[in-house]
Amino acid sequence: MKAAIRRKYGPPDTISIEMVETPVPKENEILVRVHAATVNRTDCAILLGKPFVMQFFTGLGTPKSPTTGTDFAGQVEAVGKEVTSFQAGERVWGFNDSGLASHAQYLTIPEHTAVLKIPEHISYEQAAASAEGAHYAYNFINKVALKAGQKVLVNGATGAIGSAAVQMLKSMGLYVTAVCNTSNVALVTALGADKVVDYQKEDFTQMEEQYDFVFDAVGKSTFSWCKPLLKPGGTYISSELGPHAENLYLPLLTKIRGGKKVVFPIPSDIKGSLRFIQNLLETGQFKPVIDRKYPLEQIAEAYTYVASGQKTGNVIIGFE
Numbered sequence: 001m002k003a004a005i006r007r008k009y010g011p012p013d014t015i016s017i018e019m020v021e022t023p024v025p026k027e028n029e030i031l032v033r034v035h036a037a038t039v040n041r042t043d044c045a046i047l048l049g050k051p052f053v054m055q056f057f058t059g060l061g062t063p064k065s066p067t068t069g070t071d072f073a074g075q076v077e078a079v080g081k082e083v084t085s086f087q088a089g090e091r092v093w094g095f096n097d098s099g100l101a102s103h104a105q106y107l108t109i110p111e112h113t114a115v116l117k118i119p120e121h122i123s124y125e126q127a128a129a130s131a132e133g134a135h136y137a138y139n140f141i142n143k144v145a146l147k148a149g150q151k152v153l154v155n156g157a158t159g160a161i162g163s164a165a166v167q168m169l170k171s172m173g174l175y176v177t178a179v180c181n182t183s184n185v186a187l188v189t190a191l192g193a194d195k196v197v198d199y200q201k202e203d204f205t206q207m208e209e210q211y212d213f214v215f216d217a218v219g220k221s222t223f224s225w226c227k228p229l230l231k232p233g234g235t236y237i238s239s240e241l242g243p244h245a246e247n248l249y250l251p252l253l254t255k256i257r258g259g260k261k262v263v264f265p266i267p268s269d270i271k272g273s274l275r276f277i278q279n280l281l282e283t284g285q286f287k288p289v290i291d292r293k294y295p296l297e298q299i300a301e302a303y304t305y306v307a308s309g310q311k312t313g314n315v316i317i318g319f320e
Contacts, residue, residue, distance in 0.1 A: 003067045003104035004299045009049030012303035015068065017296060023108045027080040030111055032092060034074040035124035037102045037317045039294075039302040040132040040160060042070050046099055047303060051241070057098040068299070069102030069317075071095040073118060073127035083111045091118040095131035095270055103299060105319055114270035119282045129288035129314035130281060133160020134168075135273040139265045140215050140237050141168055148173030151211045153229060155204065156218030157193065158184040158312045161239055163289040164277075165217055166191045171285040177211070179204045184312060187289070205229065213237070218309075223250055223262050230260045237263050289313025295320065 001022045006014040025031040047068060049055050058064060073093040076086050086092065094100065094115035101107055109115050118127045140161075146152075152169050156162040157178035169176050170192040178193035182200045189196055197204045205225045212234050214226045219240025226236050241247050250262035267273075280286035293316040294302040306315050 001105040002296060003101070004069065004296065005066045006047065006063065006068060007066050008062060009047070009055075012047065012300040012307070015047075015300045015303065017299070020067075020104070022106045025078055025080045025083075025108045026110075027082040028110050028112070029080045029108045030076050030083055030086050030092070030115070031078040031106060031108050032072065032074040033077050033106055034072050034102055034104060034319055036073045036128040036319065037069050038071055038128050038132060038160075039103075039299065039306045039315050039317060040070065041306070042097050042132055043068060044303060044307050046070070065099050065101050067101035067104050068099075069104065069107075070097060070100055071128055071131035072100060072102035072107060073124040074107075077106070079111075085111045086115075086117075091124070091127075092116065093118050093124075093127035093131060093274075095135060095274065097132070097135075097267065097270065103296065103317060105296075114274055116271075116274050116278055119278060122281050125290060125293070125316050125318070126281075126288055128316060129160075129290050130164075130277050130286070131274065133314060134164040134277045134286070134288065135270055136161045136239060136265070136267055137164035137168055137217070138273045138276055139267040140165055140217070140239075141172075143237065143263050143265050144213060144235050146172055146174060146213075149175065150213070151175045151177070151209075151231075152213045152215060153177045153179065153204065153211045154193075155179040155214070155216040155221055156239075157188045157191070157196075158289070159217055160289070160311075160314050162215075162217035163188075163191060163313050164286065165215055166193055167286045168280065171280060177209070187312070191289075210234070216240075222246070223254075227260055232259065234260050235263055236260070237265050239265070291315050293318050
């Protein structure tokens with residue numbers, strides 16, 4: 001089978017497409033023929049091995065898995081003899097933020113991990129695009145107590161995380177202000193945002209309107225910049241560590257001080273996230289945003305594009 005291979009941490013040009021043996025499922029695993037995957041921010045971090053803490057999960061110094069990829073959507077080709085949840089022919093999707101070797105024509109995955117059946121009306125590409133970014137978006141939302149009618153500002157509303165967060169928040173009845181660039185104002189409006197701020201025309205941190213929550217889905221702001229935007233007792237959450245990793249220690253400091261606070265959205269329970277997302281897909285409350293599609297042979301170009309920070313929503317890798 002064809003697979004995207006790299007044997008050391010480094011930039012996209014370290015990846016090559018090679019022929020490798022098709023994996024054989026163990027007794028508790030399923031063999032999946034991959035129809036679609038994404039290249040995402042997690043993939044880019046694993047490719048580079050940065051931040052360094054990533055290597056504690058993906059291999060110190062050298063990647064444990066030479067094949068890239070963290071999410072997938074495909075069809076079950078075979079099952080191990082102990083598997084009871086899946087059978088050959090079923091469509092499935094899954095995600096693992098430390099790697100799944102999914103940038104390949106086939107993969108194996110244990111049935112008890114974060115893998116679910118794809119809803120009937122959802123395509124392989126849509127399913128793959130509903131994993132990584134939406135998982136992280138849900139881990140913003142599940143870290144705080146949200147109530148219908150509260151006001152949330154989402155910075156980076158057109159990325160995989162931000163576009164999912166806008167839709168999730170609207171499904172819960174919150175008032176959402178979304179920050180994006182000029183070319184994506186119409187898209188974010190279509191996602192359901194109540195108010196759209198074009199950062200190319202207005203500095204959202206200077207607005208007088210205040211919010212119960214500020215979610216920075218691209219990690220390009222800081223708590224100090226956004227603190228005036230928060231109502232008394234409001235919460236700031238960012239997808240990145242922030243300057244000098246401040247978002248790791250500010251949660252404790254702001255908790256001690258009281259008032260406006262910082263929460264760091266440490267992701268957990270991937271399968272629980274996928275179940276939540278699956279329900280939104282089934283009820284039509286979430287539709288993943290797809291930017292563009294690359295064939296497996298052009299995966300290095302896909303990584304370069306994603307790393308540029310220019311993508312809107314998700315970038316798909318397709319398998320013929």
